[in-house]
Amino acid sequence: MELSELRGQIDNIDDELVRLFGQRMDIAAQIADYKKENGLPIYVPSREREKLMDVAEKAGPDMANYTRVLYSMIFELSRSHQSKRNITTSALHEKITHAIENTQRLFPQAPMVACQGVEGAYAQIACEKIFKAPFIMYFKNFDGVFNAIEQGLCQYGILPIENSTAGSVNKVYDLMIHHNFSIVRTFRLKVDHNLLARPGAVLSGIKEIYSHEQAISQCTEFLKTMPGVKVIPVENTAVAAKLVAESDRTDVAALSSRACAELYGLVCLASSVQDQGNNYTRFICISKNLEIYPGADKTSIMMVLPHKPGSLYRVLARLYALGINVTKLESRPMPDRDFEFMFYFDLETSIYSEEFVQLMCELDDLCEEFKYLGSFSEVI
Numbered sequence: 001m002e003l004s005e006l007r008g009q010i011d012n013i014d015d016e017l018v019r020l021f022g023q024r025m026d027i028a029a030q031i032a033d034y035k036k037e038n039g040l041p042i043y044v045p046s047r048e049r050e051k052l053m054d055v056a057e058k059a060g061p062d063m064a065n066y067t068r069v070l071y072s073m074i075f076e077l078s079r080s081h082q083s084k085r086n087i088t089t090s091a092l093h094e095k096i097t098h099a100i101e102n103t104q105r106l107f108p109q110a111p112m113v114a115c116q117g118v119e120g121a122y123a124q125i126a127c128e129k130i131f132k133a134p135f136i137m138y139f140k141n142f143d144g145v146f147n148a149i150e151q152g153l154c155q156y157g158i159l160p161i162e163n164s165t166a167g168s169v170n171k172v173y174d175l176m177i178h179h180n181f182s183i184v185r186t187f188r189l190k191v192d193h194n195l196l197a198r199p200g201a202v203l204s205g206i207k208e209i210y211s212h213e214q215a216i217s218q219c220t221e222f223l224k225t226m227p228g229v230k231v232i233p234v235e236n237t238a239v240a241a242k243l244v245a246e247s248d249r250t251d252v253a254a255l256s257s258r259a260c261a262e263l264y265g266l267v268c269l270a271s272s273v274q275d276q277g278n279n280y281t282r283f284i285c286i287s288k289n290l291e292i293y294p295g296a297d298k299t300s301i302m303m304v305l306p307h308k309p310g311s312l313y314r315v316l317a318r319l320y321a322l323g324i325n326v327t328k329l330e331s332r333p334m335p336d337r338d339f340e341f342m343f344y345f346d347l348e349t350s351i352y353s354e355e356f357v358q359l360m361c362e363l364d365d366l367c368e369e370f371k372y373l374g375s376f377s378e379v380i
Contacts, residue, residue: 024074025081032082042082043365048075072310076317083362084354090361092372099290100351107131107185107293114139114148114157117236120260124238126189126283127158130379140235142172146179149288156184157286162328163191164280166217173332176302176373177342183300183374184293185285193219193255193274196241196266201250203269208232210240211255214281219255222273241266285376292351292375298327299347299356300373301363307340315343315366322355324348351375 035042052068059067109132115123116139127134137154139145145157162168193215197206206229213233216223223231234240240254245264253269254260261268305311319326328346349356356375363370 021074025078028078028082035082042079051075072313073317076314077321079365080318080321080358080362083365084358090364092363093357093360095290096292096351096360096372096375099292103291103293105294108155109133110135111155112137112153114145114154116140116142116145116159118238118242120238120241120257120263121236122189122191122238122257122281123158123160123236123283125257125259126187126281129189130158130185130187130283130285131156142175146175146181146286149181149286150179152288155287157181159284159286160214160281161186161284162282163214163218164278165274165276166214168330169214170332173330173344176344177332177334181286181288181373182290183284183376184287184291185376186298186378187283187285188280188378188380189283191215191218191274191279191281192258192272193237193279194258194261194268195222195253195270195273196256196261196264197244197253197269198247198250199265199267201253201267201269205251206253206269207251209253209255210234210243212237212240215255218274218276218279221275222270238263282378290374293377295377296351296375297348297377299349299351299375301345301347302371302373303343303345303363303367304334304340304369305343305367311367312343315345318362318366319345319347319359322359324355324359 032042034040052071055067055071056064111131111134113127113131113134114137115121115127117123118138121138124136127136134156137148139148142159145159148154149157159172160169161172193211195203195206195209206226208230209223209226210232211219211234215237216231216233223229234243237254237256238260241256241260241264244252244254245266254266255273258268258271260266303315305315316326325348326345327348328344330344331341332344334340334342347359349359360372363372
């Protein structure tokens with residue numbers, strides 16, 4: 001049989017599948033109307049399990065798994081269609097609507113902002129890109145930034161969340177579980193690491209290098225060219241530069257920004273030593289209260305999913321059904337809960353879209369627990 005004939009048969013089957021799929025969705029809509037009238041839940045796990053077992057058995061051993069996957073997606077599409085017909089305003093959606101209506105139109109120009117580290121830190125550079133004339137208060141660690149926001153000491157906080165080379169900043173993700181905050185904006189900063197030392201130092205004489213652990217991981221190839229040199233992690237790249245400047249040694253150096261060279265009176269022994277030239281760190285700007293500024297087209301949420309097969313698939317399938325793009329997915333173990341994880345999603349969707357509204361009203365049905373972290377735009 002010719003390929004064109006086989007494709008013709010496929011086309012005929014597809015035509016029938018499309019017709020039957022539309023018919024199935026129409027009946028699902030009628031079921032949704034019945035459930036709404038009688039106060040019944042849309043999602044009935046026992047019914048779904050029975051149906052999956054039935055279709056897998058009918059498909060036979062060779063096609064059982066394929067059939068389960070196909071029908072799992074059909075079920076998600078069906079639930080999404082049913083939810084859209086019976087969508088009701090949730091407390092979360094009302095909170096988001098209130099934030100949209102009551103957030104000032106112009107992003108703040110000169111607020112008090114919390115940053116981790118000392119003067120010259122990359123967080124400071126990001127802060128000065130996000131705000132026109134910020135007043136900056138420095139804290140020793142990331143936890144201090146979160147606490148400053150919660151206690152009202154600062155209006156906003158700046159935190160690194162991920163790097164294009166070294167990946168996610170896990171300490172920040174772990175702290176997100178324990179603190180209450182909202183993300184109001186994100187910023188991508190090009191990071192350029194340099195080896196800085198006191199005047200009179202030479203590259204061949206360096207015995208110790210200080211820097212933040214993320215910067216160290218971003219410069220592994222350069223550090224391989226300096227065997228025998230001790231690499232010491234510290235709280236921040238600017239802290240590293242300050243330590244070197246305050247020492248009386250010329251055999252120590254810091255991996256830090258070029259701005260720190262001028263700030264702390266250091267010289268550059270090697271410039272742009274990061275592994276990749278296209279090296280960016282993404283920072284989040286957080287606040288205590290929910291603020292949603294015009295143009296917000298990204299959303300972050302946290303979810304605790306049941307520890308069983310298919311839990312994450314259900315969420316991803318629903319997002320796929322709604323046409324919402326997932327730009328980041330991160331998982332972190334939850335303290336004191338065996339083999340349970342908190343999942344972090346960065347989603348790309350306008351806050352004004354129907355899909356966004358539907359998702360916000362469906363989150364309760366998708367997971368055991370969830371936390372809406374905010375909707376925002378990203379400055380590049």
